[in-house]
Amino acid sequence: MTATTATSPDDLARALDATGYLTDAGLASAAFLALRMGRPLFCEGEPGTGKTALAQALAEALGLPLVRLQCHEGIDAAQALYDWDFPRQLLHLRSVEAAASASHTELDVDAVESSLYDRRFLLARPVLQALQDSPCVLLVDEVDRADDEFEAFLLEVLAENSVTIPEIGVIRAETPPLVVLTSNRTREVHDALKRRCLYLWLEHPDLARETAILRRRLPDLPAELAEQVAQAVHGLRGLDLLKPPGVAESLDWAQALQLVGARRLDLASATATLGAVLKYREDADRARDKLDALLAS
Amino acid sequence: MTAPAPPDGIDGPAPLPSPDGDAVLDDFVAFTRLVRGAGVPVTTDRVAAYLQALRLSDLTSEVATYWAGRLTLCADPDDVVRYDHAFAAWFSADPRDQRMGRPAPPKPRISTMAALTEPPPGAGSGDDEQETPELRVAASGEEILRDRDIAELSIGEREHLKALLALLRPAPPRRRARRRRPARRGEPDPRRTLRAALANGGEIGDLLRRARRHRPRRVVLLVDVSGSMSPYADTLLRFAHVVTRRTPTAVETFTLGTRLTRVTRELRQRDPERALGDAGRAIPDWSGGTRLGEALRAFLDRWGQRGVARRAVVVVFSDGWERGGAELLGEQAARLARLAHAVVWVNPHAGKSGYAPVQGGIAAALPHVDRLLAGHSLTTLAELLEVLRDA
Numbered sequence: 001m002t003a004t005t006a007t008s009p010d011d012l013a014r015a016l017d018a019t020g021y022l023t024d025a026g027l028a029s030a031a032f033l034a035l036r037m038g039r040p041l042f043c044e045g046e047p048g049t050g051k052t053a054l055a056q057a058l059a060e061a062l063g064l065p066l067v068r069l070q071c072h073e074g075i076d077a078a079q080a081l082y083d084w085d086f087p088r089q090l091l092h093l094r095s096v097e098a099a100a101s102a103s104h105t106e107l108d109v110d111a112v113e114s115s116l117y118d119r120r121f122l123l124a125r126p127v128l129q130a131l132q133d134s135p136c137v138l139l140v141d142e143v144d145r146a147d148d149e150f151e152a153f154l155l156e157v158l159a160e161n162s163v164t165i166p167e168i169g170v171i172r173a174e175t176p177p178l179v180v181l182t183s184n185r186t187r188e189v190h191d192a193l194k195r196r197c198l199y200l201w202l203e204h205p206d207l208a209r210e211t212a213i214l215r216r217r218l219p220d221l222p223a224e225l226a227e228q229v230a231q232a233v234h235g236l237r238g239l240d241l242l243k244p245p246g247v248a249e250s251l252d253w254a255q256a257l258q259l260v261g262a263r264r265l266d267l268a269s270a271t272a273t274l275g276a277v278l279k280y281r282e283d284a285d286r287a288r289d290k291l292d293a294l295l296a297s
Numbered sequence: 298m299t300a301p302a303p304p305d306g307i308d309g310p311a312p313l314p315s316p317d318g319d320a321v322l323d324d325f326v327a328f329t330r331l332v333r334g335a336g337v338p339v340t341t342d343r344v345a346a347y348l349q350a351l352r353l354s355d356l357t358s359e360v361a362t363y364w365a366g367r368l369t370l371c372a373d374p375d376d377v378v379r380y381d382h383a384f385a386a387w388f389s390a391d392p393r394d395q396r397m398g399r400p401a402p403p404k405p406r407i408s409t410m411a412a413l414t415e416p417p418p419g420a421g422s423g424d425d426e427q428e429t430p431e432l433r434v435a436a437s438g439e440e441i442l443r444d445r446d447i448a449e450l451s452i453g454e455r456e457h458l459k460a461l462l463a464l465l466r467p468a469p470p471r472r473r474a475r476r477r478r479p480a481r482r483g484e485p486d487p488r489r490t491l492r493a494a495l496a497n498g499g500e501i502g503d504l505l506r507r508a509r510r511h512r513p514r515r516v517v518l519l520v521d522v523s524g525s526m527s528p529y530a531d532t533l534l535r536f537a538h539v540v541t542r543r544t545p546t547a548v549e550t551f552t553l554g555t556r557l558t559r560v561t562r563e564l565r566q567r568d569p570e571r572a573l574g575d576a577g578r579a580i581p582d583w584s585g586g587t588r589l590g591e592a593l594r595a596f597l598d599r600w601g602q603r604g605v606a607r608r609a610v611v612v613v614f615s616d617g618w619e620r621g622g623a624e625l626l627g628e629q630a631a632r633l634a635r636l637a638h639a640v641v642w643v644n645p646h647a648g649k650s651g652y653a654p655v656q657g658g659i660a661a662a663l664p665h666v667d668r669l670l671a672g673h674s675l676t677t678l679a680e681l682l683e684v685l686r687d688a
Contacts, residue, residue: 029368076478086492090494090495185600188562199371208384
């Protein structure tokens with residue numbers, strides 16, 4: 001399907017489903033409203049609940065290119081928006097000079113200068129690229145890692161859907177891109193940015209959906225094993241761990257079990273592959289004690 | 298200049314629903330008022346977004362109306378809990394039935410700060426006569442007040458202390474940032490050098506330089522508000538407000554008691570009385586018991602490990618009285634020490650003569666603490682600021 005044919009949340013849910021991303025009512029409504037209201041979608045939630053995967057699935061379902069901006073501390077406009085290709089500009093200048101002195105002609109300073117700030121010397125970074133290539137899906141990943149100043153800048157671009165480059169002019173997206181922002185809540189993102197967005201708090205999927213996700217993503221996985229893994233992961237999430245496993249970890253675990261040739265989840269296979277699902281020594285210790293009871297249930 | 302026509306696909310904002318005579322929409326607007334009353338900061342533009350979302354949703358479907366509001370009116374997981382509550386009350390349908398494992402929303406408890414600043418039972422009542430001369434002494438020399446134990450101050454002296462607290466000028470700790478800025482000394486800056494060369498017709502002149510910037514390091518204040526700390530809690534929160542006002546985005550404040558409460562948002566308000574009043578209303582467990590280990594674990598699970606405590610200077614204000622097992626507190630303190638840049642434990646009793654850190658809680662936590670400080674008087678709080686600055 002394309003962006004034009006999404007007429008209801010259910011429609012979009014089916015399209016996402018076809019890409020292998022299983023949604024629930026909230027996710028589908030969020031994506032649908034973001035698309036139709038032209039607002040960015042701000043996704044927060046535990047790691048491994050499928051925030052980034054949602055953007056990827058949306059791009060695939062709508063048949064749009066995905067442009068990704070990974071945020072980090074100290075990211076600035078030059079890394080997010082555009083930069084001039086200084087070495088090439090310098091080379092260009094030198095070659096114009098050389099050509100002029102070879103042919104003994106006068107240099108037209110204005111012409112040379114304007115040729116320096118040509119679009120071919122412009123390096124489009126993700127945000128500018130998204131505005132140029134729109135319609136597309138722009139994923140601004142882990143926006144909480146960026147600084148406050150960057151948020152303000154992002155706000156400006158998202159509100160206007162345009163970028164002003166002093167030497168060239170305004171570059172405006174003819175169609176606003178579908179923007180998905182994700183945050184792990186390491187820091188509270190400013191209210192002004194959130195106000196522009198639809199807010200989606202993602203939780204771990206319930207048992208039935210998690211089983212369905214496992215089976216969809218790993219078609220070779222036996223149904224019984226999928227159910228057992230989902231059940232065990234749910235049990236682990238209730239264990240009060242430092243890092244409760246997300247969907248990504250259940251997928252890893254199921255895959256690991258498949259690789260070691262386990263047909264069902266028993267104590268031996270679970271212990272052997274526990275490293276795929278629990279990443280802290282304390283968690284592994286705690287889970288090992290309770291594994292028996294978990295698997296029995 | 299005309300705006301580009303919205304294309305078929307991702308179209309621009311849909312027009313707002315027409316307000317005339319639409320009783321259903323009036324109803325929804327009234328609902329947003331209830332949501333605001335439940336504690337979600339709903340602004341007019343959010344209401345507009347809500348109405349726009351409703352227009353695109355199937356109004357006969359409870360699920361669709363629920364999500365239209367949740368997506369547009371909430372901005373925080375805590376908001377979601379409050380919204381669920383309001384939704385259940387208004388539409389007499391509980392969306393939480395469909396999603397398992399949601400904790401019950403916290404009950405907002407109205408408590409006023411006036412009650413909190415009163416001296417603890419047994420400490421103040423009846424000896425007004427005796428305290429009045431002291432007040433006169435304090436007014437004549439604030440040096441004395443600076444060193445007095447906060448728990449022993451009269452109400453008048455506390456008022457004076459508030460003014461003195463507001464005069465503190467905290468200097469935030471700093472850390473090296475990733476970003477660089479132009480500087481006289483430091484590493485060469487190829488970008489600026491080339492730019493200068495470009496302006497100079499391609500001739501490289503001076504080698505320009507850049508150096509790393511410094512930014513405020515995050516400070517996390519964890520304030521114990523249990524019964525044994527109640528004489529100090531109000532002053533400590535005031536202190537937290539002073540620190541927060543200096544670098545609002547770099548300070549996070551939580552209260553520990555029987556549960557964990559984040560009061561950062563409340564303390565970011567400029568007016569101290571308002572900030573403290575709101576914080577007081579947000580804290581449901583004033584002067585309750587202490588489950589320090591559990592509260593600390595809740596902090597680390599929900600906030601600390603994700604990044605709030607990482608590379609931060611963490612200050613724990615607590616006397617270390619632990620109702621739960623000391624073992625858990627020790628474990629969590631070790632976790633905190635591994636995440637944080639520095640952990641400072643401020644114990645109001647540490648400044649008293651004859652104090653030894655033998656209470657189960659603090660004895661377990663002490664091996665993982667970088668500094669143990671007293672925090673019972675203004676002078677010791679000022680000392681804490683110096684420790685913070687140099688951390």
